[in-house]
Amino acid sequence: MQLSDTSKGRIGATLCLMTANLFAATGVHAQVTSDSTNNPSAPDAAQVQNAYDQPASEPGTTTIDSAILFYKENGGRVQAIEPMISFVQNDEDGDVYSARLTYDSLTGATPNGAAPWKTTQTFVKPAYVTGEGHTTTRASGGVTVTNPVTGATEVQYTAAPYALPLDTGFHDRRWAVDLGYAHQLSSRTKINFGVNGSHEQDYQSYSGRFGIAQDFNQKTTTVSLGVNYEHDISKPFYGTPTPLTWMSGAMKDGSRSKNVLSLVAGVTQVVTRNWLVQLNYSYGHVSGYQTDPYKLISVVNPVTGAPYSYMYESRPESRTRHAVYLGSKMALGSFVTSISGRYYHDSWGIDSITGELSEHIPVGERAYLEPGVRYYHQSAADFFAYYLPWNIVKPQYASADSRLDSFNAITLSLSGGYKLTDQVEFYGMVQSYRQSKAGTKGTLPGQDSSLKLFAGPNAVSVLTGFKFKF
Numbered sequence: 001m002q003l004s005d006t007s008k009g010r011i012g013a014t015l016c017l018m019t020a021n022l023f024a025a026t027g028v029h030a031q032v033t034s035d036s037t038n039n040p041s042a043p044d045a046a047q048v049q050n051a052y053d054q055p056a057s058e059p060g061t062t063t064i065d066s067a068i069l070f071y072k073e074n075g076g077r078v079q080a081i082e083p084m085i086s087f088v089q090n091d092e093d094g095d096v097y098s099a100r101l102t103y104d105s106l107t108g109a110t111p112n113g114a115a116p117w118k119t120t121q122t123f124v125k126p127a128y129v130t131g132e133g134h135t136t137t138r139a140s141g142g143v144t145v146t147n148p149v150t151g152a153t154e155v156q157y158t159a160a161p162y163a164l165p166l167d168t169g170f171h172d173r174r175w176a177v178d179l180g181y182a183h184q185l186s187s188r189t190k191i192n193f194g195v196n197g198s199h200e201q202d203y204q205s206y207s208g209r210f211g212i213a214q215d216f217n218q219k220t221t222t223v224s225l226g227v228n229y230e231h232d233i234s235k236p237f238y239g240t241p242t243p244l245t246w247m248s249g250a251m252k253d254g255s256r257s258k259n260v261l262s263l264v265a266g267v268t269q270v271v272t273r274n275w276l277v278q279l280n281y282s283y284g285h286v287s288g289y290q291t292d293p294y295k296l297i298s299v300v301n302p303v304t305g306a307p308y309s310y311m312y313e314s315r316p317e318s319r320t321r322h323a324v325y326l327g328s329k330m331a332l333g334s335f336v337t338s339i340s341g342r343y344y345h346d347s348w349g350i351d352s353i354t355g356e357l358s359e360h361i362p363v364g365e366r367a368y369l370e371p372g373v374r375y376y377h378q379s380a381a382d383f384f385a386y387y388l389p390w391n392i393v394k395p396q397y398a399s400a401d402s403r404l405d406s407f408n409a410i411t412l413s414l415s416g417g418y419k420l421t422d423q424v425e426f427y428g429m430v431q432s433y434r435q436s437k438a439g440t441k442g443t444l445p446g447q448d449s450s451l452k453l454f455a456g457p458n459a460v461s462v463l464t465g466f467k468f469k470f
Contacts, residue, residue, distance in 0.1 A: 050334040050362035050364075050365060050366070050368065051365060051366045051419045051422065052334070052360070052362065052368050052417070052419070053334055058090060059090050059091065059092050059093075059094060060090065060091070060092045061089075061090050061469055061470065062087070062088070062089045062090070062469070062470055063086075063087075063088045063089075063090075063467060063468070063469045064085070064086070064087055064467070064468045064469075065085070065086045065087075065088070065465065065466075065467045065468075066083070066084065066085040066086075066465060066466050066467075067083070067084050067085075067427075067463055067464065067465030067466075068081065068082065068083040068084070068463070068464060068465070069081070069082040069083075069084075069461060069462070069463045070461065070462045070463070071459060071460075071461045072459060072460055072461075073108070073457040073458065073459045074457060074458045074459070075109075075164075075457075076108060076109055076166075076168075077108050077109050077110060077111075077166070077457055078106060078107075078108045078109070078110055078457075078459075079106070079107050079108045080104060080105065080106045081104075081105045082102065082103065082104050082105070083102075083103050084100065084101065084102040084103070085100070085101050086098065086099065086100040086101075087099045087100075093184060094183075094184030094190075095181070095182065095183050095184060096180075096181070096182040096192075097180070097181055098178075098179070098180040098181070098182075098194075099177075099178070099179050099180075100176075100177070100178040101175075101176070101177055102174075102175070102176040102177075102178075102198075103173070103174070103175055103176075104172075104173065104174035104176075105171075105172075105173050106171065106172050106173075107171045108168075109166035109167060109168040110166060110167055110294075111164055111165065111166055111167075111402060111455040112165050112166065112167045112294065112295065112296050113165075113295040113296040113297055113298075113313060113399070113400040113401055114159070114165040114296045114297070114298045114307070114310055114400070115165075115298040115300065115305075115307070115386055115387045115400070115444060115451070115453055116159065116162055116163055116164050116165065116451050116452065116453070117159075117161070117162075117305075117306065117307050117444075117451070118161055118162060118451075119161050120158050120159065120160060120161055121158060121159045121165055121307060122156055122157075122158050123156070123157055123158070123159070123165065123167075123247065123296070123310065124147075124154045124155065124156050124247060124248065124249040125142075125154065125155050125238070125247075125249060126152065126153070126154060126155070126237075126238035126249050126250065126251055126252070127144050127153040127154055127155045127249070128237050128238075142155035142156055142157035142168075143155065143156050143157070144156075147249055150248075150249070150250060152248075152249045152250050152251070153249070154249025155249070162450070162451065164452070164455055167294065172200055172201060172202075173200065173201070174198055174199065174200045174203075175198065175199050176196065176197065176198035176199075177196070177197055177198075178194065178195070178196045179194060179195050179196075180192060180193065180194035181193050181194070187215075188214060188215040188216070188219070189212065189213070189214050189215070190212070190213045191210070191211065191212045191213075192209075192210070192211045192212075193208075193209065193210055194208070194209045195207065195208050195209075196208075196209075201237070202234065202235055202236045202237065203232065203233065203234055203235070204232070204233045204235075205230060205231070205232045205233075206230070206231050206232075207228055207229060207230035207231070207260075208228070208229055209226060209227065209228040209229075210226065210227055211224060211225065211226035211227070212224065212225055212226075213225075220269065220270040221267065221268070221269050221270070222267065222268040222269075223265075223266070223267050224264075224265070224266045224267075224268070225263075225264070225265050225266075226263070226264045226265075227261075227262070227263050228260075228261075228262040228263075229259070229260070229261055229262075230259065230260040230261075230262075231257065231258075231259055231260075232257060232258050232259075232260070232288075233255055233256075233257045234255060234256050234257070234258075234289055234293060235254070235255030235256075236252070236293050236294070238251050238252050239251055239252030239253045239254050239255070240252055240253050240254070240255065240256045240289065240291075240293045241253070241293055241312040242312070243291055243312060243313065243314030243315075243397075244311050244312065244313075244314045244394055244395075244398065245311065245312055246309055246310070246311060247296055247309065247310040247311065247312065252293075256288070256289030257288050257289060258286055258287065258288030258289050258290055258317075259286070259287050259288055260284065260285070260286045261284065261285050262282065262283070262284040263282065263283045263284070264280055264281070264282040264283075265280070265281050265282075266278060266279060266280035266281070266325075267279050274330060274331040274332065275328070275329070275330045275331075276328070276329045276330075277326070277327065277328045277329075278325070278326070278327045278328075279324075279325070279326050280323075280324070280325040280326075281322075281323070281324055281325075282321075282322070282323045282324075282325070283320075283321065283322055284319075284320070284321035285318075285319070285320050285321070286318070286319040286320075286321075287317060287318050287319075288317055289317065290315045290316070290317060290319060291312075291313055291314055291315045291399075292313060292315075292399075292401060293312070295312070295313040295399065295400070295401050296310040296311065296312060296313065296400070297310065297311050297312075297313050297385065297387065297388055297398055297399065297400040298310055298386075298387040298388070298400070299311055299387070299388050299389075299390050300387045300388070300389060300390065300444060300445065301389075301390065301445070302389035302390065302391045302392075302445055303445055303446055304445065304446045305387075305444030305445040305446050305447045305451075308390045311388070311398075313398060313399040313400065313401065314383075314395075314396065314397045314398055314399070315348075315383070315397055315399055316347075316348065316383075316397055318347070319346055319347055319348055320346060320347040321344070321345075321346040321347075322344070322345050322346070323342060323343065323344040323345075324342065324343050325340065325341070325342045326340065326341050326342075327339070327340035327341075328340070333362075334360075334362035335359065335360060335361060335362065336359070336360035337357075337358075337359050337360075338356070338357070338358045338359075338360070338372075339355075339356065339357050340354075340355070340356045341353070341354065341355050341356075342354040342355075344378075348381040348382060348383070348404075349379065349380070349381050349382035349383075350378055350379055350380070350381050350404070351378065351379045352376065352377060352378035352379070353376075353377050354374065354375070354376050355374070355375045356372065356373070356374045356375075357372065357373055357374075358370055358371065358372030358373075358413075359371060359372075363416075366418060366419045366420075367416065367417065367418040367419070368416060368417055369414065369415070369416045370413075370414070370415045370416065371412075371413070371414050372411075372412075372413040372414070372415070373410070373411070373412055373413070374409075374410070374411040374413070375408075375409070375410055376408065376409040376410075376411075377407075377408050377409075377438060378406060378407060378438070379406050379438075379439075380404060380405050380406040380439075381399065381404040382397075383395065383396075383397035383398055383399060383404075384399055384400070384401075384404045384405055384406075385398050385399070385400060386400055386442040386444075386453040387400065387444065387453075389445065402454070402455035402456050402457075405437070405454065405455070405456065406437070406438040406439045407435050407436060407437055407438050407454075407456050408435070408436050408437075408438045409433060409434065409435045409436075409456075410433075410434050411431055411432065411433045411434075412431070412432045413429060413430065413431040413432075414429065414430050415427065415428065415429035415430075416428060416429075422469075423468060423469045423470055424466075424467075424468055424469075425466070425467040425468075425469075426464075426465070426466055426467075427464075427465050427466075427467065428462070428463055428464040428465065429461075429462075429463045430460075430461070430462050430463075431460070431461040431462075432459075432460055433457075433458060433459040433460070433461070434458050435456035435457060435458060436456065437454040437456065441453070441454060442454070
C-alpha cells in the first residue's frame with residue numbers, strides 16, 4: 001500500500017487543513033507582516049477582543065505543536081492514525097526555523113479497481129516470503145497458496161457477490177520529516193528553504209523547496225514565488241507490474257520512480273484595514289512512473305458483463321497541471337470570514353473546481369469556533385474506465401481507480417481552540433467527507449444499476465492538538 005500515492009493524498013490534505021497554523025510543507029505563502037508602525041493590516045491594540053486576534057508568529061518565540069488525526073472511511077475501508085509534532089522558532093531578527101515529524105499508520109481495505117459481479121470473484125497477488133519454508137503476506141485477509149502451474153507462492157482473496165472488490169487486511173506505516181528555514185533578507189524581502197523526506201515499506205519520497213516573497217506599497221502588497229522538486233520511488237516487495245498485463249501471483253519488475261517539479265506564483269493584497277485577498281497560479285509537471293502497482297481493471301464479456309479476467313492498470317508517464325486560486329479574508333472585529341475558489345486542469349483531462357467558506361467566531365476572551373464547508377467537483381480522466389470489453393483493441397492507458405473518476409464531494413467541518421494562557425492552547429477539528437458520483441453512472445454490459453461501479457468513499461476525521469509557545 002503506497003500512502004504517498006493513494007490514501008496519503010486525502011488524509012494528508014485533511015491534516016493540513018486541520019492544522020493550518022503549522023509551518024507549510026511545500027511552496028511559498030505570501031505574508032502580511034503584523035507591524036503596527038507601517039502596516040495598516042495590523043490589529044489596533046484597543047480593538048483586540050479575543051486572544052486569537054494576536055499575530056500567529058511573534059519574533060523571539062518558540063512554538064511546539066503536537067496533534068493526532070483519526071481518519072475512518074465507511075464500509076470497513078481505510079482507517080488511519082496520524083500523530084505529528086512540530087517545532088517553530090522565530091528569532092528576534094525575523095529568521096524562522098521549523099521541523100516537523102509525522103507518522104502514519106493505516107489499516108483496513110481499499111478498492112482494487114475491479115468491477116463487482118453477481119458471483120464470487122477471486123484475485124491473486126504474490127506472497128511476501130520472509131524466509132525459506134515460511135510465508136506471510138501483506139494482506140492478512142487472504143489465503144496463501146502455491147500455484148500448481150507456475151509453482152509461485154500466491155495470496156488469494158475474494159469479493160462477495162454484488163460487492164465492490166476490496167483488497168482487505170492491508171497495513172502500512174509511513175515516517176515523514178520536514179525541515180524549513182526562512183530568512184528576512186531585508187525589511188521587505190524574505191526567502192525560505194526546506195527539505196522533506198518520507199519512508200514507507202514500498203514507497204520513498206524526497207523533496208526540496210525554495211521561495212521568495214517581496215513586499216511593496218508599505219507592506220500592503222506581497223508578491224511571492226516558490227519552486228519545489230520531488231523524487232519518488234515506488235518499490236512494492238514483488239516489483240512493479242507491466243501495465244495492462246494479466247493479473248498473476250508471479251514476481252514483477254523492479255522499482256520505478258517519478259520526478260515532480262512544481263512552481264507557484266502569487267500576490268497578496270491588503271485591500272482595507274480588515275480585508276485581505278490572495279491570487280495564486282501554480283504549475284506542476286510530473287514525469288516517470290505514475291501507475292498504481294496495486295490497481296486492477298476488469299476485462300469483461302461485452303454482452304453479459306461477466307468478468308473474463310483482470311489486468312494491471314496503465315497511466316501516462318507525463319502529467320502537466322495548472323491551477324488558479326483566489327482567496328479572501330475579511331474581519332469584523334474578532335469575526336473573520338474566509339472564502340476561496342480554485343480551478344484546476346491537467347493533461348490527463350481532469351478539470352476540477354473547489355469552493356470553501358468558513359467563519360472564525362470568537363467565544364469569550366480565549367476561545368473560538370470555526371464552522372466550514374468545502375465543495376469539490378472533478379471530471380474523469382480521459383483514460384478512466386470501469387472495465388474493458390474483451391473484444392476491443394487494448395488501449396495504451398486505462399484505469400478504474402475511483403480517484404480518477406468524475407465525482408462531487410462535500411466536506412463539513414467544525415474546528416475550535418481554547419487558550420489556557422497566552423502560551424498554552426488546545427485545539428481540535430471534526431470533518432465529515434461525503435463523495436457522490438458526478439455525471440452519468442457507469443453500468444456493465446447487459447446489466448441494470450444493481451451493480452454499483454462507483455467506488456468513492458465517505459469518511460470522518462477527528463483531530464486534536466496541543467500547542468505551547470514560550
